[in-house]
Amino acid sequence: xxxxxxxxxxxxxxxxxxxxxxxxxxxxxxxxxxxxxxxxxxxxxxxxxxxxxxxxxxxxxxxxxxxxxxxxxx
Amino acid sequence: xxxxxxxxxxxxxxxxxxxxxxxxxxxxxxxxxxxxxxxxxxxxxxxxxxxxxxxxxxxxxxxxxxxxxxxxxxxxxxxxxxxxxxxxxxxxxxxxxxxxxxxxxxxxxxxxxxxxxxxxxxxxxxxxxxxxxxxxxxxxxxxxxxxxxxxxxxxxxxxxxxxxxxxxxxxxxxxxxxxxxxxxxxxxxxxxxxxxxxxxxxxxxxxxxxxxxxxxxxxxxxxxxxxxxxxxxxxxxxxxxxxxxxxxxxxxxxxxxxxxxxxxxxxxxxxxxxxxxxxxxxxxxxxxxxxxxxxxxxxxxxxxxxxxxxxxxxxxxxxxxxxxxxxxxxxxxxxxxxxxxxxxxxxxxxxxxxxxxxxxxxxxxxxxxxxxxxxxxxxxxxxx
Numbered sequence: 001x002x003x004x005x006x007x008x009x010x011x012x013x014x015x016x017x018x019x020x021x022x023x024x025x026x027x028x029x030x031x032x033x034x035x036x037x038x039x040x041x042x043x044x045x046x047x048x049x050x051x052x053x054x055x056x057x058x059x060x061x062x063x064x065x066x067x068x069x070x071x072x073x074x
Numbered sequence: 075x076x077x078x079x080x081x082x083x084x085x086x087x088x089x090x091x092x093x094x095x096x097x098x099x100x101x102x103x104x105x106x107x108x109x110x111x112x113x114x115x116x117x118x119x120x121x122x123x124x125x126x127x128x129x130x131x132x133x134x135x136x137x138x139x140x141x142x143x144x145x146x147x148x149x150x151x152x153x154x155x156x157x158x159x160x161x162x163x164x165x166x167x168x169x170x171x172x173x174x175x176x177x178x179x180x181x182x183x184x185x186x187x188x189x190x191x192x193x194x195x196x197x198x199x200x201x202x203x204x205x206x207x208x209x210x211x212x213x214x215x216x217x218x219x220x221x222x223x224x225x226x227x228x229x230x231x232x233x234x235x236x237x238x239x240x241x242x243x244x245x246x247x248x249x250x251x252x253x254x255x256x257x258x259x260x261x262x263x264x265x266x267x268x269x270x271x272x273x274x275x276x277x278x279x280x281x282x283x284x285x286x287x288x289x290x291x292x293x294x295x296x297x298x299x300x301x302x303x304x305x306x307x308x309x310x311x312x313x314x315x316x317x318x319x320x321x322x323x324x325x326x327x328x329x330x331x332x333x334x335x336x337x338x339x340x341x342x343x344x345x346x347x348x349x350x351x352x353x354x355x356x357x358x359x360x361x362x363x364x365x366x367x368x369x370x371x372x373x374x375x376x377x378x379x380x381x382x383x384x385x386x387x388x389x390x391x392x393x394x395x396x397x398x399x400x401x402x403x404x405x406x407x408x409x410x411x412x413x414x415x416x417x418x419x420x421x422x423x424x425x426x427x428x429x430x431x432x433x434x435x436x437x438x439x440x441x442x443x444x445x446x447x448x449x450x451x452x453x454x455x456x457x458x
Contacts, residue, residue: 011101014082017125017356018093019333022174022201022222023263024128024143024379025292026358026366028336031321033355034347041354048095052086055075057106059086062076062197063123063169 013045013052076197077102078169079110081118085125087171092199092221094125094171120406123168123398124367128379131158131189132178132371137205140239141265141307143380145298146178151371155185159192161369161388166196168398172221176203176379178371181213190219203263206249207242214252224263224290225250230276237270250284261288266317267307268294275324282328289330291321293337293445296435297380304435308445315447318342336360337429340446343421352424359425363402377405381431404439405430415452416442 021027033040076087083098084107097105099113112122133150135142144150153161165173173193180186181204193200199221206225217223227246228237235241253260264270264277274291281289296304309317317334318341325332334342339359347357358365362377363385369375374384375397385401386393408427416427427433428443436444443449 009098009100011104012098013101014096014098015354015356016093016095018091019288019331020092020172020199020201020222021126021290022176022203022220022224022261023290023292023335024130024174024176024203024368025295026126026336026361027290027333027356028339028359029318029321029334029342029357030355031318031325031332031334034342034351034357035322035325037348037351041351044354048088048093051088052095052097052101052105055086055105059075059077059105059107060197061107062078062087062166062171064167 013048016044016048076171077105077107078122078171079107079112080121081112081115083113084110085121085171119409120364120402124170124363125365126172126174127165127170128174128176128366128368129158129161130177130368130370130379131175131180131186132183134182135177135179135205136182137179137207137238137242138240139205139299141237141294141298141300141303143295143297143300144178150178152178152183153371153373155188157373157389158185158189161373162189162193162196162198164388164391164394165369166198168394170198172199172201174201174203175220179205179207181206181208187216187219194219204249205242205246206253207245209245209249209252211252214249214256217253218257220259222259222261222288223253223257224261224288225253226265227262227277227280228265228267229270229273230280233270233273233276237265237267247280247284250286254284254286259287261286261290263290263292265292265294266309268309268313269307271309271313271317274320275327278324278328278330278332282330287331288333289324290333290335291317291338292335293429293432295337295380295429295431297431301435311447311450314341314445314450315344318345336366337432337443339425340428340443340448343419343425344447349420349424352421357424359428360405360408360430361426362405362430363397364406367397367402377402378431381434408440411440413440413442415448419448
């Protein structure tokens with residue numbers, strides 16, 4: 001879920017976690033995606049890129065603590 | 075849709091499909107998000123706050139499962155409604171996206187739905203794990219407020235009783251049917267032990283029959299009442315090597331989404347999946363104090379529900395900020411001090427040495443997870 005600094009890079013999706021986790025322990029492995037390997041990465045990247053570009057301007061900042069650019073303290 | 079800035083860019087929370095997408099700074103700009111103060115300074119190894127938090131709102135449960143990992147009892151401690159709301163407010167301020175409401179049996183609290191509704195109000199998606207024993211059609215209807223709901227089913231029929239110590243399978247199956255009648259995001263949690271391993275296929279077949287959306291397989295943890303039985307319940311070396319291929323086979327056989335919890339990561343990485351694919355899809359081991367944190371009924375923040383030091387109280391704004399900024403060293407510190415064979419393992423940055431709680435139960439928090447096949451082989455070689 002992380003990457004090197006890339007201020008000048010092209011817009012990129014670095015990673016994704018599908019679904020949500022209702023459990024006490026964290027989700028470790030979604031077996032489905034490992035079955036399909038790099039093909040799944042390509043498909044997911046294309047779909048999510050289109051999705052995100054369609055959402056341009058509709059995103060709402062979440063959380064304010066520790067990030068003065070987004071507003072008030074908790 | 076919500077977005078939270080991180081040092082590398084940000085995390086976008088999608089509702090359909092439900093996903094947390096990590097993007098770089100250029101993508102954040104393209105999406106119309108202003109530059110964040112988090113983009114200045116050096117790269118960090120940790121997120122600004124967890125993406126998901128397990129809110130242990132109570133240790134109350136009347137089921138009495140013989141291996142309960144929180145040692146829940148009918149009179150265990152619980153957060154009040156006001157405390158739970160205050161905890162959610164704090165987590166929302168830090169940009170936490172999801173909470174897992176659990177315990178204990180959260181459905182035994184008469185204010186659970188108020189807690190879930192409050193979570194929605196402050197922008198957090200509430201999810202739930204339940205044994206489902208007392209679920210009624212009316213309660214199932216109210217469960218629409220949750221995102222994902224998983225019912226604990228550690229075996230089908232008599233296997234359930236063997237795993238949990240009482241015969242609750244029929245009630246759990248009824249709960250699944252009632253929940254599935256009102257929502258799609260319903261799944262099964264199944265604890266995998268030495269004895270339940272051979273019959274996992276029956277649990278996945280049940281999920282398919284009931285048209286559930288996932289089965290999450292959870293490793294048996296040496297915690298709470300489970301500590302006493304762990305030695306007998308822990309997977310054999312053959313089972314540890316077999317769990318990932320078995321999960322893949324069950325995925326294809328039943329066309330069911332199967333997830334393995336974080337503590338199974340060493341058993342997956344032993345099969346050497348593509349590092350790039352694993353990184354992209356967030357295949358990770360111990361993420362205590364980073365992706366995941368827990369809040370106990372007294373408000374104590376910990377890196378994991380199964381163990382780790384108290385990092386401060388969620389009811390204290392400064393303590394919470396300190397914890398998220400630079401705390402959780404018992405979890406985040408493993409990478410820097412990992413001994414062999416973790417140190418030379420190409421998957422260390424994702425696996426992070428496997429489960430700290432299992433390592434501690436085996437004698438030393440800072441040692442590699444003894445259930446990892448690579449660790450077993452290394453130790454056998456060293457001892458030979």
